[in-house]
Structure formats: C-alpha cells, structure tokens
Amino acid sequence: MADLSIHFAGIKAPNPFWLASAPPTDKAYNVVRAFEAGWGGVVWKTLGEDPPPVNVSSRYSAHFGKNREVIGFNNIELITDRSLEINLREITQVKKDWPDRAMIVSLMYPCDEASWKRILPLVEATGADGIELNFGCPHGMPERGMGAAVGQVPEYVEMITRWCKQYCSLPVIVKLTPNITDIRVPARAALAGGADAVSLINTINSITSIDLEQMVARPIVGHQSTHGGYCGSAVKPIALNMVAEIARDPATRGLPLSGIGGIGNWRDAAEFIALGAGSVQVCTAAMLHGFRIVHEMKDGLSRWMDTQGYASIADFCGKAVPQTTDWKYLDMNYQVIAHINQDACIQCGRCYVACEDTSHQSIAQLITAENGRRYEVKAEECVGCNLCQITCPVEGCISMVPQDSGKPYMNWTQDPRNPRADLQSQS
The missing domain is CATH 3.30.70.20 (Alpha-Beta Plaits)
Structure with a gap:
C-alpha cells in the first residue's frame, strides 16, 4: 500500500487530509471525533481577540443542483464565538492526546503588531504544529481590520507574516483570499514576509439565491441578508487554477501549498496534489456527509497511487504543473x-x-x-x-x-x- 504520510512545511501528518478552519473544527469534541475517524490534521477554527464576535441566525445557504444536490455552499458565520481561553485550553489537550496529528491554529487579528506579539506565544505554548493566518474571510469584522480587508492588500500580507515569523517559531501558513485580481501577488507578498507555506482558496464573495416571496437573499436574518463566503464543489475549478498559478509562478515556485476548495473525494485531492498541493483541506464535504468520508478518501487515494506506481505523495506532487501553461x-x-x-x-x-x-x-x-x-x-x-x-x-x-x-x-x-x-x- 502507498504511504500517505506527509511532511508539509515542517509539519508531519499521517495523511494529507486536513479539516479546514470552519465550524467542523470549532471545538475539541468535533476535532477528537475527526481524529478518531482518521483525519490527518485539522486547522482549528479561527481565533481572535476577546471579546469574541457575535454570530447571527441563520448562517448558511446553498446553491442546489438536481435532486437537491448541494453544488455550492454559502456561509455568513464569523470566526469562533468562544473565548480565547477555552479554545487555547482545548487545543492544548487535544494535541497532547493526539500527538501524531497535525494541529494548525488559524488566527485573525487586527493590523497591530502588539496584538500579534501578544497572541503568538500563547498559541505556541499549546504545542500546536503551526499557525494559519486567515487573510480571506469575505464578510464581517472589517471594523477590526481583519479578513479579506487584509488579504487584498499585499503590503499588509507581507507585514503581518513578518511579525509572525519574528514572534513565533512555528511554521506560518498564509491563507489567501480568492477575491482578488491576481492570486500570485499576495502569494509573493506572503513569501517576502517569510511564510513557510500558503493555503488557498478561502471562500468567494457570493449570494446563492433570492427568496422571491420575501424578496430577500438567503440566508435570511430577520428581513435582511448579506453576501457570504462561497465554497463546495462549485469552487473547485477556481481553486485548482489559483493553486496552479502559484505553483508555476517563477517567483513562488517551490513554496509549499495547501489546497482548499471543493475537495470531496480522493480524486479531487489527487488533482490538487498533482498541481502542487502538499496537503489538502476539506470543509463542505465533511459538513454535508460527516467525518467518515475520510475513509473513502484515504482508501481511494492509496489504491490509485498503487495502480500508478506512486509510493508516496511526493512522487506525484506537482507532476501536472509543467504541462500547465499560458494559452499562447x-x-x-x-x-x-x-x-x-x-x-x-x-x-x-x-x-x-x-x-x-x-x-x-x-x-x-x-x-x-x-x-x-x-x-x-x-x-x-x-x-x-x-x-x-x-x-x-x-x-x-x-x-x-x-x-x-x-x-x-x-x-x-x-x-x-x-x-x-x-x-x-x-x-
């Protein structure tokens, strides 16, 4: 059987399948269940400053295909609404209990050096394997100078990444927003700031549908709505392209990539890896089908690798990149x-x-x-x-x-x- 273990930007994991920073990774209960099911790692749902943000109800909507198949998923949920103290305590315990799994902590803090200098030692003390900088949330919290408001400004990306490398010894992964003209620009900025890797894509600005009786977009909060973050299988083609753009850019070639966006089975994962992703992150598929989908993902990827003669993930990581070129x-x-x-x-x-x-x-x-x-x-x-x-x-x-x-x-x-x-x- 093929070896699915990975060594990504200095982080070891038994397989490349990680749960992305999202509702499935918001608390110890969920993460432990994910590890029991076989996931190789998680990116803990984004932590921020106290007091924690306040979420609304409802929070999700979907773009449906035939027979109510969810093609795209939209959410207007913010970062964790639990206290920083509770999250840090749970991260510490879960990592202690599951030392072989990758534990990445997602962070979203204001563009203030003192704030980052204060939180980074606390996260490092949990025993986590790395941090992921959430520069992509497309809705909410711009008043705190966070999310896509940062990710769309390369100078901010480079500046905060450099702070994190200065005040933290953990690998730094920068999560990129797709709500930008050229994904290569923030990737280059992250690398200039010292990033050990980038992850992409974060969610896309979206409105999935309109309730024509109430004349309001979904999800409905009272009598109003707003744009949210779009994910799920519909965004996979966009994500693959953006991963490939960074992988073949001479300025960022060789920068470790964590692929995100519409991954729901082993074949999706293999495609991201073939375009240079050293790990893959999953959210929507787990929310729709539960944590046990990782069994099929691991088994399918391993069997396919055996048929192709690939002994490890590294054997085919990036193999499709040389064949990806400009139209001309x-x-x-x-x-x-x-x-x-x-x-x-x-x-x-x-x-x-x-x-x-x-x-x-x-x-x-x-x-x-x-x-x-x-x-x-x-x-x-x-x-x-x-x-x-x-x-x-x-x-x-x-x-x-x-x-x-x-x-x-x-x-x-x-x-x-x-x-x-x-x-x-x-x-």
Whole structure:
C-alpha cells in the first residue's frame, strides 16, 4: 500500500487530509471525533481577540443542483464565538492526546503588531504544529481590520507574516483570499514576509439565491441578508487554477501549498496534489456527509497511487504543473475530431442539438425508416471543441480523436497569423 504520510512545511501528518478552519473544527469534541475517524490534521477554527464576535441566525445557504444536490455552499458565520481561553485550553489537550496529528491554529487579528506579539506565544505554548493566518474571510469584522480587508492588500500580507515569523517559531501558513485580481501577488507578498507555506482558496464573495416571496437573499436574518463566503464543489475549478498559478509562478515556485476548495473525494485531492498541493483541506464535504468520508478518501487515494506506481505523495506532487501553461504556448497545429461510438449511442440527439444550435454544425442527423435516428460527425466541419462530448449523457460514447496534421509544434507567438508574433516570441 502507498504511504500517505506527509511532511508539509515542517509539519508531519499521517495523511494529507486536513479539516479546514470552519465550524467542523470549532471545538475539541468535533476535532477528537475527526481524529478518531482518521483525519490527518485539522486547522482549528479561527481565533481572535476577546471579546469574541457575535454570530447571527441563520448562517448558511446553498446553491442546489438536481435532486437537491448541494453544488455550492454559502456561509455568513464569523470566526469562533468562544473565548480565547477555552479554545487555547482545548487545543492544548487535544494535541497532547493526539500527538501524531497535525494541529494548525488559524488566527485573525487586527493590523497591530502588539496584538500579534501578544497572541503568538500563547498559541505556541499549546504545542500546536503551526499557525494559519486567515487573510480571506469575505464578510464581517472589517471594523477590526481583519479578513479579506487584509488579504487584498499585499503590503499588509507581507507585514503581518513578518511579525509572525519574528514572534513565533512555528511554521506560518498564509491563507489567501480568492477575491482578488491576481492570486500570485499576495502569494509573493506572503513569501517576502517569510511564510513557510500558503493555503488557498478561502471562500468567494457570493449570494446563492433570492427568496422571491420575501424578496430577500438567503440566508435570511430577520428581513435582511448579506453576501457570504462561497465554497463546495462549485469552487473547485477556481481553486485548482489559483493553486496552479502559484505553483508555476517563477517567483513562488517551490513554496509549499495547501489546497482548499471543493475537495470531496480522493480524486479531487489527487488533482490538487498533482498541481502542487502538499496537503489538502476539506470543509463542505465533511459538513454535508460527516467525518467518515475520510475513509473513502484515504482508501481511494492509496489504491490509485498503487495502480500508478506512486509510493508516496511526493512522487506525484506537482507532476501536472509543467504541462500547465499560458494559452499562447499551446500547439496551434494540434487537432482532434469527435467520434461517436454507434454501439453506445442512445440516439437522444443532445449532441446534435448543441452543435447545430450553438456550435459548428458538424453533426449530421440521419433518419431512416429501418434504423430511426442516427448521428454522425462531419469530420471536415468539426473543430474539436468538445461540446458534443460534454453534452452526451453516456460516458465514453463520444471521444475526441487526435489527427495527424503532419505539421510540427507551433504556438501563437510563432504563428504567422499573429500580427504581433515577432514581438511575442522575443518577450
């Protein structure tokens, strides 16, 4: 069996699956149950200054798919609403009882050096393995100069990270907000401040739905609502992209990454790891399905690694990064054409409608008295856009077949059709 243990930014854990800083990690009771279920580590729900913040009711809403499947999850909950003393005491005891698990403490404090200088020794005294700086909360507490109000200003990110490295000997992980134009900028700032790692993504500003009877967004608090933090499977593509951007940025290449955003099974985790994540954090999936999902995650990842010949997480961490590039470097001479497996086709016509109405009219609908409907690809018209494959309800029925163009690799910076080709190739 593959070895799932990790050594992330100086922090050891029996597996890469950590619970993210959120309601599931708000108290010892939850964290102990998570460790009993097999989670490799937790990021304790964000601590802040006393007096603790006051939360509202209700706090969650969701974006649903068919059959009420939760695609996206929205919350307007703040950081821990329990006292600092209680949290520190529980962190100390849990770490003492579970010394082999990663215990990371999330912190959110004002942009005041004295505040950070005061809290850091207290956290270090708990025996925790590291701290995570919450620079991403998109709602609430801006009056204290915290959350995304900090994470969106690279100078603040660098400044606070440097304070933490000065007053604390624990590994410092900086949690980045996705509510920013270029995720590489705060990552570079964190590294400049001495960060040992970054974690991403934090939640995305969102309103999931409107109650059209009451004319108020959800979640409803009395007769009002507000934007919240969006997470769950819907944010995974955004998170993967941002992880990849940092992993392939020359300025941050090699910086340890903890992947967060829509991870619900072993395959999701493997994708984040392939793009450079050395650990992965889970929240929404655990809230929807409970802590026991980690059994399938560990078993599935281990079995897949065995089939691929990977003995450890490090063996495939970042293996997809070299193949991730800018659009201008893609091969302009590469071509694929759709192929329909007639034996698997159920003649639903979805590929035809999608291509005929919204794409390149490259699928023919043939109707015969003997066989009814039949769909065939017009090879000369197909541009290989993948739309038919995406709309097809039968997995594997439509495949994209590479064509031999007889032409060598040529990217857009070299393409004579590019009016700025010479300038781009020199840049």
